[in-house]
Amino acid sequence: MKIKNPKLWHKMPGGIIEGENVLYSRKYLKDVENLYKSKEISNEGKNTLMYEVYSYSEGDETQYGNLFWGLTILHPVYIEKECNMTKGHFHENRNCVEYYFGLEGEGLLLLMDEMGQMSAEKVLPGSLHYIAGNFAHRLVNIGEIPLKIGACWPTTAGHDYRAVEEMPFPYRIYKNNGKIELVER
Ligand code: 6PG
Ligand code: NI
Numbered sequence: 001m002k003i004k005n006p007k008l009w010h011k012m013p014g015g016i017i018e019g020e021n022v023l024y025s026r027k028y029l030k031d032v033e034n035l036y037k038s039k040e041i042s043n044e045g046k047n048t049l050m051y052e053v054y055s056y057s058e059g060d061e062t063q064y065g066n067l068f069w070g071l072t073i074l075h076p077v078y079i080e081k082e083c084n085m086t087k088g089h090f091h092e093n094r095n096c097v098e099y100y101f102g103l104e105g106e107g108l109l110l111l112m113d114e115m116g117q118m119s120a121e122k123v124l125p126g127s128l129h130y131i132a133g134n135f136a137h138r139l140v141n142i143g144e145i146p147l148k149i150g151a152c153w154p155t156t157a158g159h160d161y162r163a164v165e166e167m168p169f170p171y172r173i174y175k176n177n178g179k180i181e182l183v184e185r
Contacts, residue, residue, distance in 0.1 A: 009056065009069055009071070021056055021057055021058055022054055022055070022056045023053075023054070023055045024052070024053070024054050025052070025053050026049060026051070026052045026053075027049075027050045027052075027053075027086075027087075028046065028047055028048060028049055029045055029047070029077075029079070030046035030047065031050075032050055032085075033046065035085060036079045036080075036082050037079075037080070037082055037172060038079050038082065040080070041079065045079075048075075048077055049075060050074070050075060050077055050084055051072060051074045051075065051086060052072070052073045053070065053071070053072050053073075054070060054071040054072075055069070055070040055071075056068065056069045056070070057069070057155050061155040061156075062155070063155070063156075064154075065154070066156070067152055067153065067154060068151075068152065068153055068157075069150075069151075069152055070151040070152070071148065071149070071150055071151070072139060072147075072148070072149050073147070073148050074105075074107065074141040074146065074147040075141070075146050076105075076141055076143060076144050076145055076146060076147075077141075078175060081174045081176055082173065082174050083140045083142050083173045083175055083180075084140070084141045085110075085138055085139065085140045085173065086139045086140075087161055087164070088110070088112075088136055088137060088138030088161075088164045088169060089136060089137070089159045089160055089163075089164055090114075090135070090136045090160040091133060091153070091157040091160065092157065092158025092159060092160045093133070093154075093156060093157050093158055094133045094134045095133045096133050096153060096154045096156065096157035096158075097131060097132055097133050097153070097154075098131040098137070098153035098157070099129065099130060099131070099152045099153070100123070100128075100129040100137070100139070100149050100150070100151050101126075101127065101128050101129065101149060101150045101151070102123040102124050102125050102126060102128075103148040103149060103150055104125055104145065104146065104147070104148040105123075105124075105125075105141060105143045105145050105146055105147035105148055106123070106124055106141075106142055106143035106145075106147065107124075107139055107141050107142055108120045108121065108122060108123060108140040108173060108180075109123050109131075109137060109138070110136075110138040110140060110169050110173075111131065111135045111136070111137055112135060112136040112137075112138075112164075112169050112170070113136075114134055114163075116170060118169055118171055120171075120182070123139070123147065136164050136169070138169055140173045142173065142175060142180050168185065170184060171183060171184055171185065172185055
């Protein structure tokens with residue numbers, strides 16, 4: 001019997017999931033500019049790469065019980081002191097939970113229930129975060145290097161971005177002279 005080489009799900013420091021069955025997407029500032037308070041984003045600034053998402057699965061994605069394995073990389077970008085963040089979403093299927101785990105960098109995980117109540121958890125290398133199915137989740141990079149997190153969630157979870165557009169996270173996150181500030185909107 002031959003011992004197989006393992007699948008490399010990520011490679012430091014590139015953070016690349018190698019192999020087949022990998023979905024990859026990237027967001028530029030022009031894709032997410034509405035999230036930020038600043039209305040003064042230059043055309044050049046709009047081409048800034050904000051975050052990248054890799055997700056990997058095997059088998060039938062529509063099969064209940066199947067899982068995605070993911071990697072999100074948020075770059076250290078500040079828009080007039082406001083920290084880089086993901087769009088944030090509820091899972092379309094509110095029964096689907098998710099785990100996030102910190103790999104590199106420093107961040108916050110914002111969690112918001114369906115009444116709009118928010119809490120925040122510090123994300124750092126080795127941290128583990130359980131995201132209940134009925135909580136919207138958003139990652140924020142509060143550091144000076146790329147924030148990398150691993151994630152695992154059901155392939156049938158889906159994304160509900162609309163609910164977050166209609167009821168945004170109640171706090172904006174700023175870094176001011178090295179200090180993190182949560183500002184109510
Ligand atoms: C998911 C995960 C994760 C997330 C990315 C980008 O459910 O797919 O939570 O892969 O999608 O971190 O965040 P947004 O989807 O909110 O842009
Ligand atoms: Ni999710």
